[in-house]
Amino acid sequence: MTVERFRDSDGTELFARFELGACLQCGRCAGGCPVSIRSPLNSRALIYKAVIGADDEEILSREEVWDCTGCRTCSDRCPRGLDPGGVIRAVRTRKIEGGRIPKTLMDALESAMKHGNPWGRSRMRRAAWTDGIEVRSLENGDESENLWFVGCTPSYDPRCQETAKSLAVVFGAAGYDYAILGNEETCCGSEFLRLGETGLFEELSETNKENFKELGLTGIVTTSPHCMNTFIKDYGEMGIKAVHYSQPLAKLASSGVFSWKRELGIKAVYHDPCYLGKQNGIYDEPRAALKALPGLELFEFDRSRERSLCCEGGGGRMWLEGEGTGERNAQTRVKDAHALGAEVIATACPFCLMTLTDAAKTTGLEEKIRVLDISELYAMALSEEEQG
Amino acid sequence: MRIAVFVKHVPDTAEADLVLSPDGRSVKTGGLPHQMNEWDRFALEEAVRFKEATGGSLTAFLLGPEEHEESLRRCLAMGADRAVRIWSGELAETNPGAAAALLAKAASSDAYDLYLSGAQSSDDGYGLVGSMVAEALNLPFAALVNKIEPSGGTLRITRELEGGFGEVLDVDLPAFLSIQTGINEPRYVSILGIKKARAKPIDLSSPADLGLSGAELSDAGKGLSVTGLSAPESSGRAEIWAGTMDEIAALFVKAVGEAGGGK
């Protein structure tokens, strides 16, 4: 009896592509999935259906595949080294090619195609955040082989622009060598690859790779772990080292280059972003950077480092509502921070910053918990002015 | 069912600083990002659904230069069988009358059962071309259609009226319907889908191919001319209203009324 198994959009059976015959159906993947508390998404069950030849329509009709945040916990935990996250992504690709995707996602994808960012904003406003600030920019004739890739969200979102502005101040104070692309910068494509829009990712990444090559870069430093992660894992061998800003920041802080202007007097807990921690093993440098700040007491969540609780911002989730009801992970995180006695959640990712900030509002804790990016804490410690 | 759909590729002007041409009568749209006119997306989706439901064929028509072919590619990616672009290097401006004359000629070479277009375009927003094409082809025309139910050789359609009302009409085929947004949920077309569509041909027609002379074309367009463009009075950041609560409330009511609010 031949089994008609689920195929990806190239026509390859997922069974073959992901070697699913080795799957034990142990359920460690689904058991570690951070959205499975609220969502019907079940990676184990999805693999089962892909193997036994369940009805294509049945698999494609599952809206919960959009709940995946791309955190990779499932693939990390698999005792056979298989890739359940990849299976979810393959189902997403089929849905995308079939045209059936949530409207909010469509808007983000089409914006990225048209404007080079998912936020519906004009390319001509991408560097608007630099108005009135000293920033080294290739567009303005500054030179550097180290590109600071700002990212779409820090460029356009008013809350996250504060991160970009802070980082510019911090880099300036350290005399750090970098330059930004300005309006020429185009989305890294990270989220679109994870959403299954491989064609869009290819277009964006090809544009970026060509650009980076022409510029003769030796290094890229990013604001967002998502950009860094995709440059390292998905862009192939560029011969350019991509790092997250917390990494050079930790080194700079330990070299004593910063003249602090104030004691922060803050009790903060650090939230490990999935795309920085779990996926790239970068846990210590952000902590070192935070500990170097004057007057900052650093707490740890119980679920920290590899066990950090995904904020549900990645994998395209910024544009997706999510199935399921009940408390969002970000809300749990904010409550946990408050229970710990922290006043601040320190983040290193713009998506974490946005989802945790929203959660502080909806849990009614916004007077008690502030969500701040590491760069903002640095800017505060370097600033003469009273903070409001 | 043989279906014809008319689409336009328009500039996205949100956040753009619009630059006028030297004669001040048109906008330089060259550097702006473009996409298919939003109303036409709904018309295209409706056309594709009709083709999927009834079998038959779908032909897409677009008036525009080569840079606008992207919207025809989208039609092909979604399932159109044929795509036709009409343009002439000499055409500097196209106005509704001239546009309608060209599109009507292009569509008249074959007999279709159903002609669809979006209710208006986001650039000029006249909402004229569809009805002018319909009249040239001697077809019954209905505007702002937000629901279509086939019944034999007739369609029972609903036109969207103000205040949540709808007007239900029966229309015999062949007919021309202009489509209102919200009639359906347009499907997503992926980059890969559009890339695959690049392999399919697009038929090109000039006015001469269509049998329209320069004189006839300018005759078709002479009814309406734009004599100048200018920035409207208020633009920029919010004007903060000051004064007593009553004064502010009065300003509010006035602004809402002028924007077309109220019943």
Add this chain to the structure above:
Amino acid sequence: MSVFVIAEPRAGELRPVTWELIAAGRALGLGPVTAVVPGGPGEASRLAETLKTDADNIIALEHGSLAGGSGGALADALAALIRERAPRVVLAAHSAAGMDFAPTVAARLGAPMVTDVLSVSFEGGSLSAVRTVYGGKLEAKVTLAPAPTVFATMRPGSVEKTESSSSAGVEIVPSGASGPFAKRFVELVKEAAGEVDITQADILVSVGRGIADKENIALAEDLAKALGATLSCSRPVVDLNWLPKDRQVGISGKTVKPKIYVAIGISGAFQHITAMKDSGLVIAVNKDHRAPIFGVADYGIVGDLFKVLPALTAAARAGI
């Protein structure tokens, strides 16, 4: 030279835009204004009576197929009447009805036409008009070629109706338009209450976290009712279960482009602004003058929304 104005019947009465058209027609200074009221036999003349003190002349254009709505008979009937009477200018509303019949009538008569204008004037033998393009970013001045009859449709709400005291007679004109008509009116329907589609609303009153509590949403509902608007909200309001998901304006909710967007207690978080930035008129109420919403609003009210909302509602009830 005469000016014809096409009145707009709906569900048994004439819509307010009819009086706006009459005022615009008068302001052209060309001559007497004749209102054409289409409808079924008896129905048209009854509706015509409501214009007796407003227009200079009234024609009740009657035909069995015109009863209730705009079937194919309307374009045929109007075309025949206008061809016969040859008014210099014909004005109709750029409304759902006007978008349906007016261009067909003009095209049939080969008459120059412009649509969706804010004002009309007659200069040097030609009709000129002002309209907006590119979503209101620019104003365009347009001139129609001189011709025996020209058409313009006007945007409802752009002309103030004026007081007048005519005393017009009603001329009943049975239309000779003959069927069978390929387009036939069936009925008028009202959308069922229940699932709300905020993307189809012309006016939205949108509440954000600043409304502070579920009970306070009633204040915004009052304003919405007074404006004939639909209630919508930002994400936190849905997360708090104060309003259902179908009311949410936001990147993970719905993108809206209403003619008018009133933002109440919404800070203007980016996820929200992205989904409403293409609205026509945006008015924001917020106690923080630095709230990002003021960056996309046309007008702002900086103040306590609990004081502002009732004042706006009262004024709206009185003034609109």
